Amino acid sequence: MAEVEETLKRIQSQKGVQGITIVNAEGIPIKTTLDNSSTVQYAGLIHQLVMKARSTVRDIDPQNDLTFLRIRSKKSGIMIAPDKDYFLIVIQNPSD
Amino acid sequence: MLTDPQDHLAHQFPLEGELRPTFSGLSDFLHRVEDMIVKELAKNAKSHAFDGFDVNWEDQNETVSCKHRLQHLVAQEKGLHVTSISWSCTGSVIACAFGRVDDGDWSAEKSCVCTWNLDRRGLNPKRPNTVIDVARPVMSLSFHPTSPSLIAGGLYSGEVVVWDTNRTQDPVLAQTGMSTDAHREPVYQVAWVPGQRRGEMLVLSAGSGGRVLLWTVDGGSLVLSAGYALVRQQVPHNSSLSKGRGSSNVGVTSLALSPWDSDTFLVGSEGGLVLKCSFSAQELAAAPPDGESVALRAPAQFSFSPRGGPVHSLHYSPFHRNLFVSVGTDGLARLHSLLQPDPLLSLRVSDSYLFGVRWSPTRPLVFAAATGQGLVQIFDLGRKSLRPAATMDQLTSGQPAYCMEFNPCQTDLLAVGNADGSVNIWHLSTELTEQGHRETAQLEQLANEVAE
Numbered sequence: 001m002a003e004v005e006e007t008l009k010r011i012q013s014q015k016g017v018q019g020i021t022i023v024n025a026e027g028i029p030i031k032t033t034l035d036n037s038s039t040v041q042y043a044g045l046i047h048q049l050v051m052k053a054r055s056t057v058r059d060i061d062p063q064n065d066l067t068f069l070r071i072r073s074k075k076s077g078i079m080i081a082p083d084k085d086y087f088l089i090v091i092q093n094p095s096d
Numbered sequence: 097m098l099t100d101p102q103d104h105l106a107h108q109f110p111l112e113g114e115l116r117p118t119f120s121g122l123s124d125f126l127h128r129v130e131d132m133i134v135k136e137l138a139k140n141a142k143s144h145a146f147d148g149f150d151v152n153w154e155d156q157n158e159t160v161s162c163k164h165r166l167q168h169l170v171a172q173e174k175g176l177h178v179t180s181i182s183w184s185c186t187g188s189v190i191a192c193a194f195g196r197v198d199d200g201d202w203s204a205e206k207s208c209v210c211t212w213n214l215d216r217r218g219l220n221p222k223r224p225n226t227v228i229d230v231a232r233p234v235m236s237l238s239f240h241p242t243s244p245s246l247i248a249g250g251l252y253s254g255e256v257v258v259w260d261t262n263r264t265q266d267p268v269l270a271q272t273g274m275s276t277d278a279h280r281e282p283v284y285q286v287a288w289v290p291g292q293r294r295g296e297m298l299v300l301s302a303g304s305g306g307r308v309l310l311w312t313v314d315g316g317s318l319v320l321s322a323g324y325a326l327v328r329q330q331v332p333h334n335s336s337l338s339k340g341r342g343s344s345n346v347g348v349t350s351l352a353l354s355p356w357d358s359d360t361f362l363v364g365s366e367g368g369l370v371l372k373c374s375f376s377a378q379e380l381a382a383a384p385p386d387g388e389s390v391a392l393r394a395p396a397q398f399s400f401s402p403r404g405g406p407v408h409s410l411h412y413s414p415f416h417r418n419l420f421v422s423v424g425t426d427g428l429a430r431l432h433s434l435l436q437p438d439p440l441l442s443l444r445v446s447d448s449y450l451f452g453v454r455w456s457p458t459r460p461l462v463f464a465a466a467t468g469q470g471l472v473q474i475f476d477l478g479r480k481s482l483r484p485a486a487t488m489d490q491l492t493s494g495q496p497a498y499c500m501e502f503n504p505c506q507t508d509l510l511a512v513g514n515a516d517g518s519v520n521i522w523h524l525s526t527e528l529t530e531q532g533h534r535e536t537a538q539l540e541q542l543a544n545e546v547a548e
Binding site for chain 1: 123126127128132133134136140141146531
């Protein structure tokens with residue numbers, strides 16, 4: 001669907017965006033702008049991290065839930081928008 | 097090897113084209129999250145919230161300190177120098193070769209190779225864990241990249257030997273002996289290179305006879321697999337070279353293998369030449385045949401601007417495929433791009449000879465140089481000043497520091513081998529080992545500058 005591609009293009013065009021990957025509920029990547037091996041790496045690792053973050057939030061307060069996860073590292077930042085069926089993962093270089 | 101990421105994906109994860117029906121709800125999902133993500137990305141790009149924010153995960157090591165001072169008294173009593181050092185692939189063991197670097201006929205001098213296991217309890221810096229007696233001075237040493245007990249060595253006599261430190265009776269696993277294939281002159285460099293077959297490693301040896309030879313381990317012998325001869329007439333003349341008189345052989349004093357391109361290697365010569373060479377060169381060498389079992393080829397493809405004296409050490413940058421640094425008797429460290437003959441930068445390190453140079457394995461802009469005055473100077477190309485970022489005195493009473501190697505696993509450890517027969521293991525400060533935020537980009541900038 002053209003709409004999906006258009007949305008991804010808009011996100012990709014944001015300042016500093018290095019790559020986008022979308023994984024499904026099982027952690028399988030279904031769309032990506034990264035190379036194959038990086039995609040597979042991010043998909044597996046981020047999926048596990050999101051599940052852990054989500055259970056942390058819900059263990060503290062069962063009425064609460066994870067809405068967004070952001071990792072900041074020395075060299076880049078990873079933003080994750082989670083959902084029931086998909087996770088959107090965006091890698092962004094920090095501002096200089 | 098750079099591949100266009102878009103090509104990869106069009107194959108497996110189509111960005112253009114049809115969407116399979118199983119991705120139901122994907123469009124809705126993206127619709128829901130798009131605004132939020134775009135807002136977060138924009139905020140992050142503008143934010144100064146984390147400016148200057150650093151996290152200390154590791155223990156900060158403020159100082160550079162000498163952790164061990166390893167010595168083998170028998171070798172020191174004989175006045176032997178440490179000519180070469182090598183770390184095992186596990187980073188636990190340091191091996192050093194004893195020989196002589198000064199003039200004179202030392203061919204009859206008995207010598208040895210010693211190893212210390214730094215991770216073993218009860219380490220005695222004055223007592224090596226292994227001492228391998230060798231009939232002649234050892235000029236170069238290299239641990240096998242995956243088998244922690246195998247060491248290759250090049251001798252003053254031109255022989256190449258592989259020792260297995262696990263063997264208690266006779267540590268010699270294989271050797272060239274004095275066959276017609278062997279070098280006739282001291283072997284100043286040995287290294288392990290991958291062979292054609294999977295998992296196979298060949299021993300590369302290079303020496304002052306101008307030969308670069310590749311050996312396979314076959315039973316108890318090292319058998320010549322391929323060979324190259326560097327002859328003056330075949331050196332590319334793309335830079336002004338003084339046609340010196342003397343032997344037409346180009347004596348090799350240093351060699352560096354490229355971590356980026358397995359076909360390329362650099363050679364530094366006694367006469368100050370720095371040459372880019374190729375293993376796949378086809379042209380036959382113009383050296384008179386001397387009973388070699390393999391036809392020797394001429395490997396040199398490109399000449400960098402020559403130095404004023406022997407090139408003692410070369411090292412490819414682990415962070416940039418086109419950069420390397422070279423040092424020699426002129427006391428200068430030269431930063432070169434593979435793409436042009438003239439250096440990008442010439443740094444005066446010392447008034448004395450320089451014997452070794454090594455890039456930091458963790459900081460793209462940092463390299464260390466070993467001087468004839470027994471100092472190791474560490475330079476940080478990111479600093480505005482060209483003065484060394486650190487100076488490590490090897491405490492040799494002014495005798496030269498000959499060789500240096502960073503530990504492949506504990507990358508903040510630097511071993512330095514000296515003329516007084518000692519090996520010092522230095523622990524570098526966090527400042528010298530922790531990569532800065534934009535270092536790779538700064539290095540890229542340096543590499544793209546055209547030499548004046």
